[in-house]
Amino acid sequence: MAVKISISALFFFCLLLRSSATPRRHIRAHHPCKKMVFYFHDIIYNGKNSKNATAAIVGAPAWGNKTILATQNHFGNLVVFDDPITLDNNLHSTPVGRAQGFYIYDKKDVFTAWLGFSFVFNSTEHKGSINFAGADPLMNKTRDISVTGGTGDFFMARGVATLMTDSFEGEVYFRLRVDIKLYECW
Amino acid sequence: MAVKISISALFFFCLLLRSSATPRRHIRAHHPCKKMVFYFHDIIYNGKNSKNATAAIVGAPAWGNKTILATQNHFGNLVVFDDPITLDNNLHSTPVGRAQGFYIYDKKDVFTAWLGFSFVFNSTEHKGSINFAGADPLMNKTRDISVTGGTGDFFMARGVATLMTDSFEGEVYFRLRVDIKLYECW
């Protein structure tokens, strides 16, 4: 049915449109625009495993040292790491990148850490880096940290990463599963 | 050429427009979408206050140690903390969360620090975390740092936090007031 329309009606339509229209060249939504799952493997230097170690204690409280994690739930230990990232939970799988940065145990009465690190990729699959920061109350089954930025394939990314301790062997080895959910993709 | 147009055609146009736009489910503005004020309390370990201490020196320059903040305005001291967060300026108020992370004194000629930490909440009021990073020229009455991300109730938050030193007692206790202003709320 063809009809004449009034100018005021047209304006009304236009206003309706304007209020809801937001042209954007990147995706931003409450459901992730990108999801990835990785594992990384941390082997702390204990004075004897120089060859295999991927991490080392480099800061300690007055009551600590650099080869044994301190008492009081390791409070005050700063650990630097360069850990292999794998697609499955096997330490011996071919790494697809490196997790590089640090964690600091920061609570006296329960294992808790603060993380600042990057995933660095340079493979055919992924090039670039993803930067993470946040609190890791590591006795919780899952805990969320922030994806604060990215470069290369992950240019300007933001999101949340869910950490799960996938394995924990004494005080030398642990493996984290990381579910990355990006909510800003450029 | 002037023509009558059908209402359905008009709707078609409108839909076309709408579908190419991306309505956004989060708020983003120059006035904060969320404002909060908290205090947190830092008691540095000095070799004698093990029970009360909420923070410890874990890194020091060549001329420093782990129980006394170094000369030259503490340049080079890395301090790890797990500080109670309160709603008012009373150290003995019931904590509503924990401020966890680190600061590094990073200037020789005036007190200045660099902060990387999180507010971690797990109460009926708030669940989740807010992540902070930035320079803290702590002799200034107010100074701004960045809110780089958040999780849980503060999912994907970004903003600015204004720090004010609310109290400073010798070199063992200080209290910061933190005015959080989020400009990205999801």
Add this chain to the structure above:
Amino acid sequence: MAVKISISALFFFCLLLRSSATPRRHIRAHHPCKKMVFYFHDIIYNGKNSKNATAAIVGAPAWGNKTILATQNHFGNLVVFDDPITLDNNLHSTPVGRAQGFYIYDKKDVFTAWLGFSFVFNSTEHKGSINFAGADPLMNKTRDISVTGGTGDFFMARGVATLMTDSFEGEVYFRLRVDIKLYECW
């Protein structure tokens, strides 16, 4: 008043709408909304250069110390810095701000670091700070880190910074060129 409207007029309306239908008070695009180039200069304390040093080793692995960067590509060394920022590559140019924060060497088999720092400006040109985080595989000619936030003139900024080693003199002095490209400007 009811009128016939032409299709071309309708198109004109629609174009008008599209081009103006961006209710956002900040710029966000794939080409930078702001570009800046700076240099900063890092002189590490080596036990003898107390006066000139702008940085100091404050964390070291079990096999390291605080006046000499450790073997194994300095793996585990945490360095705190307060470096002058200049507009050109001359250490003696008038600083326009300070680069403040830390880096951690985090790889055993090649020089690589993780950076957390801020550019702090307080000049007639710029007031405010820019916060950076990310991995720095420093043997690469260029490497990208994230701008995770900013304050003052750089309120809520996000972007990418490209680092280039502009000079490297032994293990005491280096100069970085930083090309800052902001993609979110408020």
